[in-house]
Amino acid sequence: MTRTKALDRIPVCLTRAEHLLGSGHTRAAQIHLEEALSAILDLPSSEQDSWLQQHDSIAARLPPPDFTCDGCGGKCCRNVYVILRPEEEAYFLANHPDQLETRYLSEKAVMVFKNTVRENGSFICPFMNQSTGWCGIYENRPAICRIFPVGCYGCTVARSIP
Ligand code: SF4
């Protein structure tokens, strides 16, 4: 998303989230918060802080999930492409060049983590510890993983997949 589009989208999503939260529509509010967060991360990092504060003050009013990642086995780290943002590419190229590949998604070339394909055809992130289900690069995981807190909409969708 371009900076201009992100700046258009963020206040709309935050306002809707606030309104929905106020009227008790928690799940819909959560979806708008996630869209706002995704757009915020498309801004230059120098412009993100004030928007993140606004996002977090609304998100703090969401009810906490009634589950944790324990026992999930990292379902959110499977069968998805972990797309790197341009500013993240240099770090991963320098530190994990063998784990990267270029893919054309929606006709756009993006750099993604090279997934590990398993016997049943499913695939998992190369950085996921398969015995524990935990992220092996948690402190340095890319933004697309950071905007995926336990209990978010995408998390509940991932958890419902057998
Ligand atoms: S964030 Fe959700 S899907 Fe991902 S490991 Fe935790 S509980 Fe599972």
Ligand code: SF4
């Ligand atoms: S980088 Fe970590 S959090 Fe992100 S998909 Fe891979 S294992 Fe999961």
